[in-house]
Amino acid sequence: MPFDAQAPYLSTAAAPAGRSRAVAIWLFAVAAMVWIMVALGGATRLTGSGLSIMEWAPFRGTLPPMSEAEWNRLYDLYRTIPQYELVNRGFGLEGFKGIFWLEWSHRLWGRLIGLAYAGGLAWFWLRGAIPRGYGGRLLLLLALGGLQGAVGWFMVASGFEADRTAVSPWRLVIHLGLALFLFAMLLWTALTLMRPHRDAPPAAARLRPLAHATAGLVVLTMLAGGFVAGIRAGLDYNTFPLMAGRIVPEGYGALSPFARNLVENVATVQFNHRLLATLAGLSALVLAALALARLPAGAARGAALGFAAVVMLQYGLGVATLVNVVPAWLGTLHQAVAVAVLGSALVLLHSLRAPRPERAARQME
Ligand code: HEM
Known part of the structure; x- marks a missing residue:
C-alpha cells in the first residue's frame, strides 16, 4: 500500500524516508541512462549511422545479426534507400557494418532504459514503496518512454523517403525535445523525493x-x-x-x-x-x-x-x-x-x- 511521503517531512530538517530515497536513487539512475542515450543519439547522427536499420522490431531486433545471411538481408534492405545511393553507394558489407553498430547500440540502450524503468516501477509498486501522490506521474513517465521509442522510429522512417539522405528536422527536434522532457521529469521527481522540504x-x-x-x-x-x-x-x-x-x-x-x-x-x-x-x-x-x-x-x-x-x-x-x-x-x-x-x-x-x-x-x- 502506498505510504505517505509527506509525513516525515513536516519538519524542515527531516531527511527523506528510506523508501523515498530508494525510489529517488532509482530515478536518478534512469535519468543518467537517458543522458547517455542522448549522447549515443548524437554520435549515431553525427557518424551518419541513424538510417542503417530499416526495421522496427522491438523484440526481435534486440540481438544483432548472428549469420552472414542475416547481415546480407539487412544490408540489402539498406541498399534500397536513397541514403545508400546518394551517400554510401558501393561501401560494401564492411562499410554497412561500420554504420550498423551505433544505431543498434542506441536502440539496445533504449530497450535497457525501458527495462530498468518498468522493472524498477513494478518492484517498488509491488512492495508498496511508491510515495503517495507519485503513482500517476511515474505511470505517465512509463507511457512517455514508450512513446519516445515510437517517435524515434517515426523520425528514422522520415529518412527513408525519396531523395532524402537524412531525417526530417522537425521529427529530430521532437525526438530530442521529448528526450529532454523525460530527463527533466525524472530528475525533478528524484530531486523532490530527495529534498522534499x-x-x-x-x-x-x-x-x-x-x-x-x-x-x-x-x-x-x-x-x-x-x-x-x-x-x-x-x-x-x-x-x-x-x-x-x-x-x-x-x-x-x-x-x-x-x-x-x-x-x-x-x-x-x-x-x-x-x-x-x-x-x-x-x-x-x-x-x-x-x-x-x-x-x-x-x-x-x-x-x-x-x-x-x-x-x-x-x-x-x-x-x-x-x-x-x-x-x-x-x-x-x-x-x-x-x-x-x-x-x-x-x-x-x-x-x-x-x-x-x-x-x-x-x-x-
Ligand atoms: C547555452 C549554450 C548552448 C546550448 C544549451 C546549446 C545546445 C545545443 C543543442 C541541444 C544542440 C542540438 C544537438 C542535437 O540535437 O544534435 C546544439 C547544436 C549545435 N550548436 Fe549549440 N548550444 C549552445 C551554444 C552554442 C554556441 C555558442 C554555438 C556556436 C557559436 C553553438 C553551435 C552549435 C552547432 C554548430 C550545433 C550543431 C552541431 C551538430 O550538427 O551536431 N552552440 N546546441
Missing part, C-alpha cells in the same frame, strides 16, 4: 524570476540547436563571432513567409541559436553574480554558480564545434553537455523553490 533562503525570492527566465532561454537555445543539427547548419559560417564577416549574416530571413526561415534557412537557424545561447550565457552570468552578492553560502548559491559554469562550458564547446566544422566527437560532446545544462538549471530551480505558506503553517501547529 523547501528551504531556500529568503533572498532567493529576488533571484527566482531571473532563474526561470534563464532556464526558459536555455530550453529555447536547445530546441534551436536541434534545428541547427537537423538542417546541418553547423557546416556553414564556421567563424565566430562574425558570420561571413557580419554580425547578422546576409540572407537572414530571406525566405518567405518569415516563419520558414526559423527551420529552413541556414543563416537564420544558426544565427538564432548563437543569439539565444549568448542571451542565456549573459543571463546565467548575471544570475551567478547576484547569487554571490545576495545569497548566503549553501545549496542555492552553489547551484547558481554551478549552472553558470556549465553554461559557459557549453558555450565554449558550441564555438569549438562550429569553428572545427562539427567533428563527430565535438558535436557529440556539445549534445551531451546540453543535457548537463538542463540538469543544472533544474537543480538551481529546485533549490530556489518558494516555501508553501500552508505547509509552513502546518509545520507550526
